[in-house]
Amino acid sequence: MxxxxxxxxxxxxxxxxxxxxxxxxxxxxxxxxxxxxxxxxVRQLFIYFLVNQSKLFPNEIDIRVESDYHDIELCKTVKNxxxxxxxxxxxxxxxxxEEENLRNHEKxxxxxxxxxxSEIGILYNYHEIIAYTKKDGVFTSNHLNSLEDIPPxxxxxxxxxxxxILKFEKARNGSFDSFIYLVNKYGKYKLNRIVFRxxxxxxxxxxxxxxxxxxxxxxxxxxxxVQKQQSCDFQDFEKLVCIIY
Numbered sequence: 001m002x003x004x005x006x007x008x009x010x011x012x013x014x015x016x017x018x019x020x021x022x023x024x025x026x027x028x029x030x031x032x033x034x035x036x037x038x039x040x041x042v043r044q045l046f047i048y049f050l051v052n053q054s055k056l057f058p059n060e061i062d063i064r065v066e067s068d069y070h071d072i073e074l075c076k077t078v079k080n081x082x083x084x085x086x087x088x089x090x091x092x093x094x095x096x097x098e099e100e101n102l103r104n105h106e107k108x109x110x111x112x113x114x115x116x117x118s119e120i121g122i123l124y125n126y127h128e129i130i131a132y133t134k135k136d137g138v139f140t141s142n143h144l145n146s147l148e149d150i151p152p153x154x155x156x157x158x159x160x161x162x163x164x165i166l167k168f169e170k171a172r173n174g175s176f177d178s179f180i181y182l183v184n185k186y187g188k189y190k191l192n193r194i195v196f197r198x199x200x201x202x203x204x205x206x207x208x209x210x211x212x213x214x215x216x217x218x219x220x221x222x223x224x225x226v227q228k229q230q231s232c233d234f235q236d237f238e239k240l241v242c243i244i245y
Contacts, residue, residue: 070116085245092109092121094121096123109132120133129145168182172240194242194243199236
């Protein structure tokens with residue numbers, strides 16, 4: 001089994017200047033000093049796997065580094081410019097120096113997952129990988145054998161969003177049932193802008209705080225920064241235009 005130093009010397013583009021070792025982040029493109037930064041070595045090796053070996057980047061996942069205090073966030077690559085609601089990361093990864101006991105950081109990763117509403121977290125120190133998943137509000141942990149075990153977890157989470165994209169396409173084509181499914185998921189608050197059209201209305205409507213009750217759709221619009229509640233019958237719905245965060 002190769003050591004961390006041996007593996008990064010093979011996989012990363014490392015160069016020296018003024019007696020210090022440097023590399024460039026494969027995501028940010030910025031120059032990084034490796035000397036005295038053991039966690040950064042582990043992080044760059046993890047990123048190398050995602051970019052060059054996972055077969056998920058860039059078509060399936062977007063990689064964010066040092067986002068919202070997280071070492072690495074993996075998000076779904078969304079190719080439809082009209083469907084870009086807020087979505088929690090598919091996975092949050094926290095890297096530690098190789099001699100670090102990962103069990104000492106369980107509360108940290110669980111806290112990050114709860115706050116971001118992400119369902120999968122990873123603790124990684126090069127020698128050990130612990131995956132944390134949430135089901136029915138309870139976190140369970142599981143040791144992974146190698147980094148190759150991570151892509152299936154990402155795809156499992158990604159497939160849920162793919163289902164929502166299919167619902168979005170149906171709502172764009174006039175499916176009211178799909179529209180109701182999406183507003184229940186993304187339109188309960190003002191977090192996302194949901195734009196839709198009603199029959200016999202010239203302009204599209206931008207709504208929030210959606211609620212469907214007694215075959216009527218209730219929603220709020222803003223006129224000169226004043227919030228007003230509107231409603232319509234389901235027969236008046238024409239199509240969904242977009243959902244944007």
